[in-house]
Amino acid sequence: MNIKHITSIGAGNVAFSLITELQKNGYIINQVFSRNINNALELAAKCKSEATDNLNKINRDSDLYIISVKDDAISSVLKELEIKNKLIVHTAGSISIDVFDKHSEYYGVFYPLQTFSKGKLLNFSKIPICIEGANQEITNTLKTVASTLSTRVHEIDSKQRGTLHLAAVFACNFANHFFAIAHDILENNNIDFDIIKPLLKETVTKALRNNPKDVQTGPAVRNDEKTIKNHLDKLNRFPEFQKLYSFVSDSIKDFHK
Amino acid sequence: MNIKHITSIGAGNVAFSLITELQKNGYIINQVFSRNINNALELAAKCKSEATDNLNKINRDSDLYIISVKDDAISSVLKELEIKNKLIVHTAGSISIDVFDKHSEYYGVFYPLQTFSKGKLLNFSKIPICIEGANQEITNTLKTVASTLSTRVHEIDSKQRGTLHLAAVFACNFANHFFAIAHDILENNNIDFDIIKPLLKETVTKALRNNPKDVQTGPAVRNDEKTIKNHLDKLNRFPEFQKLYSFVSDSIKDFHK
Numbered sequence: 001m002n003i004k005h006i007t008s009i010g011a012g013n014v015a016f017s018l019i020t021e022l023q024k025n026g027y028i029i030n031q032v033f034s035r036n037i038n039n040a041l042e043l044a045a046k047c048k049s050e051a052t053d054n055l056n057k058i059n060r061d062s063d064l065y066i067i068s069v070k071d072d073a074i075s076s077v078l079k080e081l082e083i084k085n086k087l088i089v090h091t092a093g094s095i096s097i098d099v100f101d102k103h104s105e106y107y108g109v110f111y112p113l114q115t116f117s118k119g120k121l122l123n124f125s126k127i128p129i130c131i132e133g134a135n136q137e138i139t140n141t142l143k144t145v146a147s148t149l150s151t152r153v154h155e156i157d158s159k160q161r162g163t164l165h166l167a168a169v170f171a172c173n174f175a176n177h178f179f180a181i182a183h184d185i186l187e188n189n190n191i192d193f194d195i196i197k198p199l200l201k202e203t204v205t206k207a208l209r210n211n212p213k214d215v216q217t218g219p220a221v222r223n224d225e226k227t228i229k230n231h232l233d234k235l236n237r238f239p240e241f242q243k244l245y246s247f248v249s250d251s252i253k254d255f256h257k
Numbered sequence: 258m259n260i261k262h263i264t265s266i267g268a269g270n271v272a273f274s275l276i277t278e279l280q281k282n283g284y285i286i287n288q289v290f291s292r293n294i295n296n297a298l299e300l301a302a303k304c305k306s307e308a309t310d311n312l313n314k315i316n317r318d319s320d321l322y323i324i325s326v327k328d329d330a331i332s333s334v335l336k337e338l339e340i341k342n343k344l345i346v347h348t349a350g351s352i353s354i355d356v357f358d359k360h361s362e363y364y365g366v367f368y369p370l371q372t373f374s375k376g377k378l379l380n381f382s383k384i385p386i387c388i389e390g391a392n393q394e395i396t397n398t399l400k401t402v403a404s405t406l407s408t409r410v411h412e413i414d415s416k417q418r419g420t421l422h423l424a425a426v427f428a429c430n431f432a433n434h435f436f437a438i439a440h441d442i443l444e445n446n447n448i449d450f451d452i453i454k455p456l457l458k459e460t461v462t463k464a465l466r467n468n469p470k471d472v473q474t475g476p477a478v479r480n481d482e483k484t485i486k487n488h489l490d491k492l493n494r495f496p497e498f499q500k501l502y503s504f505v506s507d508s509i510k511d512f513h514k
Contacts, residue, residue: 070479071481071483071484072481072483094476094484094487094488113452113453113455113456114455114456115456115459115460115463115474117463117472122459126455127455160446160448162491163442163443163446163448163491164443164448164452164453165488166442166491166492167439167440167442167448167453168453168456169475169488169502170436170438170439170498170502171435171436171438171439171440171456171457171460172460172474172475173473173474173475173477173478173509174435174475175432175436175457175461176460176463176464176469176472176473176474176475177469177473177505177508177509177512178427178428178431178432178435179427179432179461179464179469180468180469180470180473180512181427181428181512182424182425182427182428182469183424183428183468183469185420185423185427186420186421186424189417189420191417191420195370195385195409195411195421196370196421196424196425196428197465198371198383198384198385199370199372199428200428200429200432200461200464200465201465202371202372203428203429203433204432204436204461206372206374206433207433207436207457208454208457208458211437211450212433212434212439212440213440213441215433216434216437217372217429217430217433218426218429218430218431218433219426220430221430224328224329226328226329227328227351230351230419231351231422231423231426234419235423240508244505245427247501247504248431248434248505251497251501252430252431254497255434255437255438255497
């Protein structure tokens with residue numbers, strides 16, 4: 001299967017990064033769909049394409065249709081989409097390939113494992129792209145497309161992709177929540193978040209060079225009950241943070257038993 | 258007060274980094290004490306000093322005595338230490354300056370806000386150093402010493418330092434625990450941790466450039482109950498992680514209400 005013309009169904013953060021990158025690498029972006037016509041127009045302008053906010057206006061002229069909409073909207077988009085017998089993929093970490101059942105014969109998943117923002121286009125060459133196809137021919141086709149963007153292309157089935165997404169929630173979404181709480185605590189005490197940034201950077205550098213478990217530090221892992229009590233007292237006016245502090249500290253102790 | 262000769266009481270990760278950096282910047286390291294003579298010898302060799310494992314052998318020839326021992330050992334070290342009327346500081350984030358009461362007239366805190374490892378000497382010039390002195394003269398003396406190592410010297414009192422330390426536990430120790438759990442989940446499923454490293458790096462880059470709260474992503478903040486349920490099901494065999502997932506997701510929802 002040779003892929004040259006691509007249609008983007010979606011114009012959010014993932015579509016914006018992925019589709020402009022594909023266009024930069026020689027693919028022709030045939031159409032961009034979004035229910036929000038301004039988003040569709042913005043991405044279409046960026047990648048020399050045309051925009052539509054009507055799913056029924058999506059034409060059959062592409063070799064590949066990439067659905068990058070919110071996870072829970074994929075299924076309803078598929079129901080409305082009239083394109084049949086064309087290769088369709090989605091880009092969602094947490095959605096199984098089974099979502100395509102009955103909607104198409106040719107389908108797969110094209111999941112770039114990264115967090116994207118419209119305003120900041122990333123270098124794609126080291127972004128892992130996880131590929132799953134309905135059959136080996138489709139898998140190979142999608143791997144070929146992915147390889148034009150990145151040197152890190154992986155065949156990953158839906159179960160593994162679900163595990164990856166779960167791990168990413170812990171490592172990224174949850175970790176970010178704790179950065180946010182630290183920011184909040186400092187702000188409440190008129191201390192600039194900047195002062196802990198070098199510490200934060202070095203913590204992550206260490207975690208990336210080791211098994212993070214082996215470089216765990218802090219009062220919980222060394223069973224320093226006096227400091228833990230001291231911190232819990234400091235959080236008296238913030239009962240939600242206090243509960244969270246307790247819970248995570250216990251989890252660290254358990255994990256290092 | 259002019260500081261030239263320094264004694265290190267402690268030879269752990271903090272002492273190793275701080276004392277070698279001071280020596281590199283022209284200070285003379287008079288003695289290195291550690292209850293573990295091998296640690297004392299290792300650091301003493303590194304900074305052209307002499308080693309002892311006997312607190313009573315610490316001589317009065319230094320202008321500054323830096324205590325870098327475990328937080329809960331500072332107080333007992335001070336009780337045993339026979340050096341009086343000399344400038345003594347500790348380097349601990351969570352210990353108040355009050356720990357010196359009755360032990361010395363000249364004291365302060367010299368807290369480098371970073372995580373140190375013996376095997377990896379960091380560039381000190383951007384490490385924030387938090388200074389607190391028993392009086393303004395001592396504060397100024399310590400700031401002068403700190404300024405020879407770093408461009409980021411801050412006057413921070415014990416209460417603020419406690420808050421900084423608390424925030425650092427959230428942003429660093431707790432975040433690292435979630436990196437460790439992600440590592441564990443992937444390892445249990447034979448997936449290499451490497452695959453989520455680009456995502457992890459970009460998550461931190463984003464958090465450092467913004468208020469982390471404003472760039473929170475993931476199922477909890479978008480109230481995606483289907484994905485949350487899916488993840489909790491996946492964690493059925495790991496009840497501790499399951500509870501933690503639930504608890505942190507609820508905390509994220511609360512925080513973004």
